[in-house]
Amino acid sequence: MKRRPFIKTMAMGTTAIFTTSNLNANATSTGKKEKTIKPKGLTKGDTVTLIAPGGPVNDQKIELSVKNLEDLGLKVKLSKNVRAKRGYMAGTDKQRLEDLHAAFADTTTKAIWCVRGGDGCNRLLPLIDYDLVKENPKILIGFSDITALINAIYRKTGLVGLHGPIGAWDFTDFNKEHVNAIVFDGGAGHSIDGTDKTITLAEGKATGKLIGGNLSLLAALAGTGYDNDFKDKLVFIEDVGEKPRKVDRMLTQLRQANNLKKASGIILGEFADCNPGEGDVSLSLIETLKDRLLDLNIPILYDFPFGHDKNLCTFPMGVEVELDASKKRVTLKENATL
Template sequence: MNRRSFSKHALALPFLPGSASLNPTTPKRILPKRLRPGDTVGFVTPGSYISDESLEQAVSNMLKLGLRVKMGKNIRAKHGFVAGTDQQRLDDLHTMFSDRSVDAVWCARGGYGCTRLLPKIDYDLIRRNPKILIGYSDITALLNAIYHKTGLVTFHGPVGASEFSTYTEAQVRAVLMDGTAPYPIPLSEDNEASEDSLFQPEVIRKGQAEGVLMGGNLSLLAAMAGTGYLPDPTGAIVFMEDVGEAPYRVDRMLTQLRQAWPLKAANGIALGVFADCAKKEGSDSLTLSETLQEQLRPTDTPTAYGLPFGHIDHQCTFPVGVRARFDAAARSITLLEAGVR
């Protein structure tokens, strides 16, 4: 799973409950059914191969939520570092969406490989069979492409094999099962108490904004820019995180994203915890904080670092495609609409 986000725009995008997407290039929004105890989730591995130990952990997490599990036919397949050939991984994704006994599609792990699937996905099939799709890291590619091509709200949250801390589990239940709105996503006490410098919050530019949530892993967003599979961020609240990237790599990806995607037109930029992205001792690099300041402060957009998401144990769940309110100074995101029906 280890991978190498009220401004001047807010008034232009009024909140219209239940309306079609405010992005004219994205189809009318579709809400998936909420999860209930006893429902069945289908496990898929659209990216990297999952070990037996991690798969056992993923099943245990689902049972803890009161859910049943159905394995993708090719869940044990392996093709180099990815979980089977592109066709095998694609077949499992399509099968889980079309299988009427499956109530949600949960990615068992991330890794690498999802962007390879984007041109071959049957988006019409997914539109006809809307279900919860959840994951993070490399799954960012599927979350944004499927929302953009079908209008289906997807979910940036823990993969099946994640560490389901008390906080993580509570946020999964609140967003996927309870589905109440408005819902202020709380900060994690454990994250706030961390002495790791990368967990220290920072307000890059104060302000409040409203917009549709979209985003995920920075590496994937940069890789998708210009491909036609990434939604337009104009008027959106863009959330971003990454892991294991030196600050100069973060700088390079943000440069790519700003040049190939109208990030400046976003209403707000919410940054998670960039785990293991600190400047190495003895390096001439800028620090992560200096890099983010230099890249994002000129956007003149409310921006804050240190929200509870990323490659961390205590992470929240964001619906991609619903409206939210962002307060940079408070590092708060409030879901104004439920992501499920």
């Protein structure tokens, strides 16, 4: 995944300091299926903490993140190390892990919002204190590289994470409508309709728990113990900057390693800049998607509004939804937050 530069940030205080010994905490390493845990929803005036668990952020992105969340009626804290930088990451693994742990441990923080995606979240997965997360469930939201965090945390604890706008994204009316429906109102009965760009690749209806995220990250997680089984799930997938031959390889990986071939339905987002270049000997993106997915004989939508699109809905991991591919609609069958 070649990520576009996108970032933002906010001001936060932490109530916990984590020593080096916490780096090696991974209390739930068995990979057993965990009972779904739903985080508490937000109310106006609640405090959220901004973290940068992946790529580095700048002041402009932090300021945009703070403004976006304050416009939602929330108070904002910045994590201790949010401005840290180490090459293509927002500080060392220890610094980024410290901020994640501190945000979960902080009783004044009601949600954790990622400023951006970027690179490096998968490095943290073996180091996360999953017992801490399980004992202090709260909203964690972001997309792109954050796919690694929300998938691993769901696998290890059962906590519903939100695949939604990062703090430094454009909070369009569309984005605010769909994030508010879940973080403030729970989400049960909320419907998300496709846009004029959305294409039905395979008709039909399907139900199942939502699982998914960025294709590059999902493929990287395959076989690590931090991934999820797609059998009987509604799988949502997006990416950016990957050519068809790489999309083919990663979808094949998910078919072989994660039971994508046994999913109940598939929702494909925007795959920006994923068509072959001029002169490339290649299938087109849409030909590749059809070639790898249509033989599954399940409902499939393409170019649904989520992922690296200006308008992106919020998808809760592990929540029961219905896909109506004919109507280009996804409907939450239960609350994602309490």
